[in-house]
Amino acid sequence: MKKGILMVNLGSPDSPTPKDVKTYLGEFLMDERVIDVPLWARTLLVKGIILNTRPKQSAKAYQKIWWENGSPLIVLSEQLKEKVQEKVDYPVALAMRYGSMTIKKGLQELVDKGVEEVFLIPLYPQFAMATTETILVLAEEVRAQHFPNVKIQDLPAFYNNEDYINVLSNSIQHHLKDKDYEHLLFSYHGVPERHIRKSDITKSHCKIDGSCCATPSPAHEFCYRHQCKEVTRLVAEKLNLKPDTYSTSFQSRLGFDPWLQPYTDRTIERLGKKGIKNMAIVTPAFVSDCLETLEEIAMEGEELFHEVGGKEFTTVPCLNSDQPWVDLLAQWINDWAKTPVNA
Structure with missing residues (x-):
């Protein structure tokens, strides 16, 4: 079975405009693992209050850090993906939990290349409901609904590796x-x-x-x-x-x-x-x-x-696409590829 890699990060608005920031925040904050209150309360809080006030403020913050070639998070994640791809013999795709670079698109990209076994890498060192868990839950929902023949194995939290x-x-x-x-x-x-x-x-x-x-x-x-x-x-x-x-x-x-x-x-x-x-x-x-x-x-x-x-x-900058970090990810990928997915 052909193997492939899906790296998943948080996500970003498509642009630093209030409109795109509002769309992004709406998806992010309506996630039940981010604001874990009953749906009616979450809807009232997010759609009734936050999305009427926060997008303009957040858009100004995004505008201060936005790069000419896009969102720093997206640009840096793409650089990381490209560098990792150079180090491994398996197709590597990048997705975001929120925003237009969806997990479904990432899995589709791999499936189009014949991939049947996916190594899912949440780009978070620590486990949390609002980060790793929400990625794993959504990835399984997407797999079951759209790619039932694909097997997925995830990289556990690596905080103490x-x-x-x-x-x-x-x-x-x-x-x-x-x-x-x-x-x-x-x-x-x-x-x-x-x-x-x-x-x-x-x-x-x-x-x-x-x-x-x-x-x-x-x-x-x-x-x-x-x-x-x-x-x-x-x-x-x-x-x-x-x-x-x-x-x-x-x-x-x-x-x-x-x-x-x-x-x-x-x-x-x-x-x-x-x-x-x-x-x-x-x-x-x-x-x-x-x-x-x-x-x-x-x-x-x-x-x-x-x-x-x-x-x-x-x-201190994050690890971003520093070569030692790229090399370590490639090492984990190659180690995973030596063993079959148990799913």
Whole structure:
């Protein structure tokens, strides 16, 4: 059976106009795994409130980071796909969970090339309801409805994979080698606290307190909070960081429900007020730079840091299409190709 690869990232509006941003946000926020409330409440919130106010604001943010050749997330993901294709002997397609580059189109591209076994690679190091899970669920729905003879196997969360940690650590070290920073902040995309509890397969372990993430449990296989903290721990260990020179925070919260803490913006503010003059920030929940890294962190985060007295604010780029990351993906693909899909 012919094998193929489908890499899937988050997605992007087709353009940074309010109209296209509204279409994109509508699909994104109506996903029951993103805003996990009953349909009537989600519809009221998204279509009745958010889509009447947020698109113009978000469009302005997208306009600040939009490149001449398109959305940074799309451009960088396409570059990654092309580089990976050069390293493997199997057709590689790219899709997005939201937007016009659909998973159905990606699978169709592979099927048109005769592919019958697909290695699905969600481009997220950590598992979360609103990222990996929603990709896997939709991919299976599309497969069952349109490509019933295709078999799909997915790449599990790779947050604690030793090779990945090495690639990430080396990238951070490379970008900070000439920087005299006092504190390194690991900023991850936030999720509501209830997502953590919903993903707890033990139904009892996750307390979101100071101990559960460090206490071994089967729940960690699907615990986004644990997996984020573990990336920080493993990278800090790899780079020999002193305990008081790094920390973890969460960004991009929405609404009034409690989200994972500490919040990135408040952490940046606290560090600046504390007297930190030179800080660096890395965003390991993303493998490709996007709105959340280029605008929320590199622009808004830096502005906030300067407002509270900070001087040097260094943003570490995502892995994007760096060759070591490309090589690692190619290695995982070749390893998968040696074994049959169990589906």
